[in-house]
Amino acid sequence: MSSRRSSRSASGPTRRNAISPLTVRRLSLYLRFLDGLAEQGITTVSSRQLSDALGLTAAQVRKDLAQFGQFGRPGVGYRVAGLMEKLRAIFGTDTLRSVALVGVGSLGRALLRYKGFGPKGFRLSAAFDDAPGKVGRELGGLLVQPMEQLAQAVRKHDMRLAVVAVPAEAAQQVAEQLCRAGIKGILNFAPVKLDVPDGVCVISVDLAVQLQQLSYFVSSGHAACHRG
Amino acid sequence: MSSRRSSRSASGPTRRNAISPLTVRRLSLYLRFLDGLAEQGITTVSSRQLSDALGLTAAQVRKDLAQFGQFGRPGVGYRVAGLMEKLRAIFGTDTLRSVALVGVGSLGRALLRYKGFGPKGFRLSAAFDDAPGKVGRELGGLLVQPMEQLAQAVRKHDMRLAVVAVPAEAAQQVAEQLCRAGIKGILNFAPVKLDVPDGVCVISVDLAVQLQQLSYFVSSGHAACHRG
DNA sequence: GAGTGTGAATTCTTTCACAGCG
């Protein structure tokens, strides 16, 4: 019984030097900050500037960035443009990625309107919902489709990622449909743990859980905490 | 210049045995799972059941739960009701918490409609936005107020937590207003790092960053990852 | 037997500190 501990990551074929999840999170933040620098026309940045801006240590920034080759130039710092390019390649967002959205309730609709995905290389390219009142409506330039058209749309847009914004009760079933359709990564907003086959990756964002954690740090006199 | 490294957490007055952030996250998930058990009328649970359900190890669950006294009974497990009570106390949500919402764009409105906060002990009790078209409107039973009424509302509802759902450009300024009004914890959805005084805690959820991380795990052949 | 609590061992992260390049 029980499929537990299947997350041994099957360290199968040529796993390239895996970057740790914690590091990946920071890399995202570096990229976000570099975006800002690039807009201001700044072309070079030091580990110290990065660490100050993000609340880390300079050594940590250097360790993170050193993981994929020599990028910095001693005495100068890192080239903003080159670093951004490299980071995008690591994230696989150097080319635009189509993402499926399942669930067009209030959260789903808010995500459709969200302006922040485009600049990061993502586009919500298809929306799905099975509720009778919703199928066929047009939202944010997308026609809401029934779930049965999922597999076809995944192929058409070559989608690997999906966002789940359905109620908790429906989430596990939706996740299974997504996996069958060939989706490899799920960003899950439903407050349940999703069970998915090996090879599929899930990141869950439970809004209430975030508030709860915040509440802990505040209640228990933790002077400060920064996450994200 | 630069206020860096201010996160030294000023380990001031009687910091009780601080629980690590990673542990806090897991405690949230335990509580969420216990909610489900309680609904099903299950009164007792073992570390093994918890770990299987959440993709952890049994030892880790026991370590986490042992941090605050002896709760489990050997040969039996943990009492669901007692554990829930204890966890809620730790999170400071044994009593209902009022939360301020700033920004009633599409995300803010989605949060107002979100059903998941109530059962966790949170209530969005006041909504703020300075956009002319929004002030005075009623959304989800709340009147949208101008920011200048923030301080007063914070006092009235004894609010310590706030949700920031405004555009990136406005976020830092809003954060400062919140801190001045006495808010101690901010759940931030704007894609910027917020600088806040010592004693205020920030948790940021950047939706695009989450997608980016997911994209990394998928692109780089990571067999599985689970977060949340 | 089933299941907790916990020291000891292990593994993962972060920080330090310094050699060496531009």
Add this chain to the structure above:
DNA sequence: CGCTGTGAAAGAATTCACACTC
């Protein structure tokens, strides 16, 4: 000089393994 890259040291978090309780 200023700043990177990196081994070595320190610090956390996780896992192991087992005594002990119901």
